[in-house]
Amino acid sequence: MRDRFSGTAMTRFFSTLMVVNGAAPVVAPVIGGQLLTLTTWRAVFLVLAAVGAALLLAVVFTLPRRRPGQLPAHGTSRAHGLRLGCPRQRRAERHRFGRTSDV
Numbered sequence: 001m002r003d004r005f006s007g008t009a010m011t012r013f014f015s016t017l018m019v020v021n022g023a024a025p026v027v028a029p030v031i032g033g034q035l036l037t038l039t040t041w042r043a044v045f046l047v048l049a050a051v052g053a054a055l056l057l058a059v060v061f062t063l064p065r066r067r068p069g070q071l072p073a074h075g076t077s078r079a080h081g082l083r084l085g086c087p088r089q090r091r092a093e094r095h096r097f098g099r100t101s102d103v
Helices: 008-038 041-062 076-084 087-097
Strands: none
Touching: 008 041
16 A cells, blocks of 8 residues: 555554454454344355455456556565566566476
């Protein structure tokens, strides 16, 4: 989130994130228990899968993509490019670390 927020806005974002991380372990079992009063335990997993799919779609369609010139300069872009499958960076990393197999 370093590329999206800075200063006071970043502090506000992280404080909101900590509130959510603190409240989730308290609220989630209550919601799960209430869901169990309405349906079986298998439905809890279906609801979790549906929420996960909805969050994935929300991230894919609402999070703006960064252009290569906007990548952070602190070295993480190289590792993320390798993991995401950028062919040029994968070749450069294989050469740099002496790997010959395409993992």
